[in-house]
Amino acid sequence: MKSLRHLLPLWAGLLLFPRPVFAMHISEGILPAGWAVFWFAVAAPFVAWGVRQINRRKNADPSYIPLIGIFGAAVFVFSCFPIPVPVAGSTAHPAGTGMSAIFLGPFASVVVAFISLLLQALFLAHGGLTTLGGNTFSMGVMGSFSGYGAFRLGRLLHLNLFWSGFLAGLTADLVTYFGTSFEMALALHGTQPFLSVLGQIYLAFMPTQIPLSLLEGAVTGGIIVYVQKHRPDILRRLKVFGEAAS
Amino acid sequence: MRRFLIVVSMLLLLLTAAVATAQEEEKKPKWPGVDETVVEKYAKELGREARAPFFDTDQGDLLLFLFALAGGIGGFVMGYYWHKVFVAGKKDREE
Numbered sequence: 001m002k003s004l005r006h007l008l009p010l011w012a013g014l015l016l017f018p019r020p021v022f023a024m025h026i027s028e029g030i031l032p033a034g035w036a037v038f039w040f041a042v043a044a045p046f047v048a049w050g051v052r053q054i055n056r057r058k059n060a061d062p063s064y065i066p067l068i069g070i071f072g073a074a075v076f077v078f079s080c081f082p083i084p085v086p087v088a089g090s091t092a093h094p095a096g097t098g099m100s101a102i103f104l105g106p107f108a109s110v111v112v113a114f115i116s117l118l119l120q121a122l123f124l125a126h127g128g129l130t131t132l133g134g135n136t137f138s139m140g141v142m143g144s145f146s147g148y149g150a151f152r153l154g155r156l157l158h159l160n161l162f163w164s165g166f167l168a169g170l171t172a173d174l175v176t177y178f179g180t181s182f183e184m185a186l187a188l189h190g191t192q193p194f195l196s197v198l199g200q201i202y203l204a205f206m207p208t209q210i211p212l213s214l215l216e217g218a219v220t221g222g223i224i225v226y227v228q229k230h231r232p233d234i235l236r237r238l239k240v241f242g243e244a245a246s
Numbered sequence: 247m248r249r250f251l252i253v254v255s256m257l258l259l260l261l262t263a264a265v266a267t268a269q270e271e272e273k274k275p276k277w278p279g280v281d282e283t284v285v286e287k288y289a290k291e292l293g294r295e296a297r298a299p300f301f302d303t304d305q306g307d308l309l310l311f312l313f314a315l316a317g318g319i320g321g322f323v324m325g326y327y328w329h330k331v332f333v334a335g336k337k338d339r340e341e
Contacts, residue, residue, distance in 0.1 A: 027285060029297030030286070030295075063331075069326065121301075125309060190292060230336055234331070
């Protein structure tokens with residue numbers, strides 16, 4: 001994991017030279033008003049419950065706050081960081097919600113995604129305010145819960161930490177884009193068959209998203225292994241090893 | 247002379263084609279995001295177009311500045327807490 005530490009300054013340096021390229025989120029105005037309101041209503045309880053959980057957990061365990069700082073910022077940066085995929089000739093970004101769901105819990109991860117998407121819609125012309133509910137549902141709710149579920153499944157299947165994390169990152173990424181496709185198909189399919197439109201949109205994401213989801217899986221797995229080596233107590237507190245919280 | 251004219255004509259043709267291709271490439275940005283290649287493309291095909299953002303920061307280099315600022319602040323926050331947990335926090339636990 002020393003190599004990871006050496007790569008951090010390079011990665012931090014790259015953050016200073018970004019290019020304004022937009023990606024995955026549903027752009028402003030694409031969802032009709034009714035669907036925009038619907039997705040806000042669906043996402044709102046998850047955000048509200050997540051805020052409640054964050055408050056409860058930070059009161060019970062002050063070391064939870066730095067974790068929110070790390071993984072909240074990570075989700076924000078990851079989800080507005082376009083990565084070029086040569087095989088597809090286009091760029092897209094990871095979601096980061098699989099990783100945040102493992103460390104913060106899936107509900108808290110929804111809050112982190114909501115705040116990231118709100119900031120991006122307000123200041124970075126990325127996503128949109130009318131599509132904030134839809135984007136929160138796909139990236140926040142679907143990404144976090146699928147990533148968390150995949151990680152737990154990996155542990156149940158006795159996969160090691162890296163592969164459990166890999167599965168979480170990969171699943172969160174692919175399910176997030178499935179959510180985006182699902183919302184678009186549901187709102188816009190019109191007279192065309194819903195499943196056909198859903199399939200077309202989701203398949204169109206795949207050339208970019210398959211390589212990126214593998215990358216996101218590797219990063220998520222790598223970070224969990226790093227935490228295991230340097231602060232295994234954090235994973236014990238998160239009951240990753242199945243032990244009682246200390 | 248005839249051969250010379252043919253060669254020049256061929257070269258001019260190639261040059262014109264190259265310029266035309268370059269202009270075409272300028273119109274189509276390289277490395278477009280999947281919002282353009284998938285989300286907006288399919289939305290348009292299904293009769294819905296994206297509208298300008300309510301807070302349109304996509305003006306000149308303003309957006310570049312905001313992305314740099316966001317990346318810098320996000321990177322700083324992440325690095326600050328990373329140090330707190332994995333460097334200072336680790337030392338505290340060892341002591």
